[in-house]
Amino acid sequence: MRTTTVRVPAKINLSLGVGPRxxxxxHPLATVYQAVDLCDEVRATEVDGDSVSVEVHFDGDGWREQAPVxxxxxxxxxxxxxxxxxxxGVKSGAALxxxxxxxxxxxxxGGSADGAAALxxxxxxxxxxxxxxxxxEIAAGLGSDVPFLLHGGTALGGGRGEEVSPVLARGRFHWVFAIADHGLSTAEVYAGYDARHADAPPPMPEVPPTLLTALAAGDAAGVGASLSNDLQPVALALRPELRDVLAVGEQGGALGTLVSGSGPTVMLLAEDADHSAQLARMLLAEGVCVDAVQATGPEPGAHLI
Structure with a gap:
């Protein structure tokens, strides 16, 4: 049986501006995506017939296996x-x-990454x-983040996130991701965002120019100072314990801390690999997350097409 395997990176939003529904x-978005070398792997194997099936295997600690995939x-x-x-018009099937x-x-x-990899x-x-x-075009019909996951690297996202254009980013950035023991619904977060702006719609979003300048210069401190996420207040209201993660990051001298996308993962930007390891140890020692994962981005060669 023929088989094809694709590795696909996670994405983070260095800035996430959200407009009115x-x-x-x-929602119209103005975002800066970045791919990081925390990767899923999707294998497609030919089958007899035209069925398309999927099985999921979790890598790492047992708590991950409770995730609703x-x-x-x-x-x-x-x-x-x-x-x-x-x-x-393909007549074949595949076992994923x-x-x-x-x-x-x-x-x-993660789900969008798997969709991009399966394509x-x-x-x-x-x-x-x-x-x-x-x-x-197919990716855009699947979800707002899927087109970026086909590209990888660092990129601007417009429209509802599906309009992707590359951004100049020099250097490597060292991240620590504080992983929560259970997820947070994107739909619930956006509903909370709409409720907060029920009386006065938010303005049309823009990407901070300081972020683009810092990326082009490879200035990690400048990137950290320019991180932003319009959904963070909602995520913190739904999961107040995430404030403890942000506080540990600040105490540990992180260059920047931010809730990733709709949460609940919190990302911390470190000065270098040693500082990244130090922040990960602090997070685990304080017991504010179930896991602390180190990664860098963007990963060279992470582009899928």
Whole structure:
């Protein structure tokens, strides 16, 4: 049986500006994505017949296995495979196997990453010969973060997040991710954001120019000072214990601390690899998270297409 395996990075939002809810239910976003070398792995294997199935394996501690990852057509990797098949009239099926490392419901687009990886893996398995533009179009229909996960690196996100353009970023950035023992619903966070702005809609979002300048210069301290997330107040209201994580990061001299996306993962920017290890030890010693994962970004060669 032929098989194709694709590794796909997690994403973080260095800035996440959120505008007023649109009529289609989405929000206009102005964000800076960055891929980090915390990767899921998706394997696609040919099967007899036209079925598309998925199995999920968790990498690491046993608590991860409690994460609610669907293993039916609601899994985004399955949706991606079916969307690709429909777009190109493929008659074959595939058995998908996902090795999960990216936190589930952690604000790091683990599901979107698996969808992007499944697109690339099944494209190779079935020999559809899809162009970059065709894969991007399918990805945009799957979710706002999926197109970026096809690209990796560092990029601006516009529209509802699906409009991606590269950003100049020099150097490597050292991150620590404080992982919570259970996830936070993106839908719940956005509902809370809308409730907070029920009387006065938020302005149209913009990316802080200071962040783009710091990225172009490879200035980690400048990046840390420019981190921003419009969803953070809602995430903190839903999960007040995340404030303790932010406090430990500040005490440990992190260059910047921020809730990642819709949370509950908190990201801390370190000065270097040694400082990253020190922050991870502090977080675990204080008991403010179930795991502290070190990563760097962007990973060279992380682009999927």
């Amino acid at each position: 649109r009529e289609d239910g989405y 669907p293993t039916d057509e609601n899994n985004l990797a399955v949706k991606a495979a079916l969307a690709l098949r429909d777009a190109f 196997s996902i090795r999960k490392v990216i936190p589930v419901m952690g604000g790091m687009a 690339v893996a099944c494209d190779a398995l079935w020999g559809t010969g899809a162009s970059r533009a065709e894969l991007e």
